[in-house]
Amino acid sequence: MENLIYLDNAATSFPKPEETYVFMDQFYRRYGVNPGRSGYDLCIEAGQILEQTRRMLTTFFNGTDWTRLVFSYNSTDALNLALFGLLGPGDHAITTTVEHNSVLRPLYHLQQFHGVEVDHMHFDSKGFVDPDDIARRFKKNTKVVAINHASNVIGTVQPLQEVGRRCGEHGVLLVVDTSQSAGTIPIDVQAMNIAVACFTGHKSLMGPMGIGGAYVAEGVTIRHTRAGGTGVKSAQRTHLDEYPYRLEYGTPNMVGVAGLNAGLKWVLKKGTHAIHEHELALLARLRDGLRAIDGVTLYCQDDLTDHIAVLLFNVDSLEAGDTGTMLDVDHNIACRTGLHCAPLVHEDLGTAQIHGGVRFGIGPFNTEEHIDHAIAAVREIATARVRVPPTPAAPSPRRPGDQR
Numbered sequence: 001m002e003n004l005i006y007l008d009n010a011a012t013s014f015p016k017p018e019e020t021y022v023f024m025d026q027f028y029r030r031y032g033v034n035p036g037r038s039g040y041d042l043c044i045e046a047g048q049i050l051e052q053t054r055r056m057l058t059t060f061f062n063g064t065d066w067t068r069l070v071f072s073y074n075s076t077d078a079l080n081l082a083l084f085g086l087l088g089p090g091d092h093a094i095t096t097t098v099e100h101n102s103v104l105r106p107l108y109h110l111q112q113f114h115g116v117e118v119d120h121m122h123f124d125s126k127g128f129v130d131p132d133d134i135a136r137r138f139k140k141n142t143k144v145v146a147i148n149h150a151s152n153v154i155g156t157v158q159p160l161q162e163v164g165r166r167c168g169e170h171g172v173l174l175v176v177d178t179s180q181s182a183g184t185i186p187i188d189v190q191a192m193n194i195a196v197a198c199f200t201g202h203k204s205l206m207g208p209m210g211i212g213g214a215y216v217a218e219g220v221t222i223r224h225t226r227a228g229g230t231g232v233k234s235a236q237r238t239h240l241d242e243y244p245y246r247l248e249y250g251t252p253n254m255v256g257v258a259g260l261n262a263g264l265k266w267v268l269k270k271g272t273h274a275i276h277e278h279e280l281a282l283l284a285r286l287r288d289g290l291r292a293i294d295g296v297t298l299y300c301q302d303d304l305t306d307h308i309a310v311l312l313f314n315v316d317s318l319e320a321g322d323t324g325t326m327l328d329v330d331h332n333i334a335c336r337t338g339l340h341c342a343p344l345v346h347e348d349l350g351t352a353q354i355h356g357g358v359r360f361g362i363g364p365f366n367t368e369e370h371i372d373h374a375i376a377a378v379r380e381i382a383t384a385r386v387r388v389p390p391t392p393a394a395p396s397p398r399r400p401g402d403q404r
């Protein structure tokens, strides 16, 4: 829509760099054949873009073997492959209340239907999980810690290196949801001791929807939970054990791979650090502007160190959904309201009972003008607010270490 101020980048980045659109179109027109299935030149050339993108992403995550970079539909798909392929009856997994449903629900299913024990660690009043709390939960049968790198609700970046060190000391596999961090916060699978880093292409990696994947560290074995065509070794009855085929099934989303290839090149050209600095400067401006408005409550935004450019707020006495509608209809601002697929964050904040909060997600194409417009819009809404159920006075996160 014309003049839309898009502040929903945590849902998906929009727009994409021009390079992403152009390369997807060019690639599919020129090389839109099924890669790796035949020996003719075009097929080999199409396969080269797959390999190049695997190599680029492996380097991006500081992996050691590009064949262990596998593609999937998105991070939800990759997390399902990882969690169902690592955990089984009698295993114990530790996760946190900061997670998205893409971690919570697979673990819930594993708990309900597959005999896996799951503990949820709480975040503190600033939005961080304590690595020592996680370590204190380790048991003999603890197999996996599954944790979000950056929260899609409150924006906090968890201390992965510390969590990874503790996992390494206890022989526990660290599975990380990098959906919100990949492309804006550096991820080093070796330094962070990550066993499986799951990513999605359509957020800060600036690719399209429908492409994601995982980097699986050497020595980590993920069981097959699916099987199908790979284009090679067709006579073999069972699915291939070797990577990347092990975790890939059927014809890949090549237009998605091409878009991710171009998006990642754009990110590398700009530099993740520069993108993050730009977004964080806008976040600070937004936070300061909203903080100065009477009747606006912000959550976990006091200290923007270890933060991505995601801000959660409520206008006191207004339902989050109503604030979102006013931002949309009266001010042409796109945001996301509700529980953001992360219900436990809102339970811990005390915002679940008022149907969540309003989230602004800042992206690389946002400007100071967008932010100032958003602040003015919220000020207008807060000033004119109507009296409906009151917002809980302040978030009351549980103590870290409390068990759900």
Ligand SMILES: Cc1ncc(COP(=O)(O)O)c(C=O)c1O
Pocket (backbone or CB within 6 Å): 010, 011, 074, 075, 076, 077, 100, 102, 148, 150, 151, 152, 177, 179, 180, 200, 201, 212
């Ligand atoms: C933290 C987090 N994890 C997982 C996901 C799921 O991403 P996708 O829908 O691309 O699988 C999202 C998307 O909103 C997210 O923010």
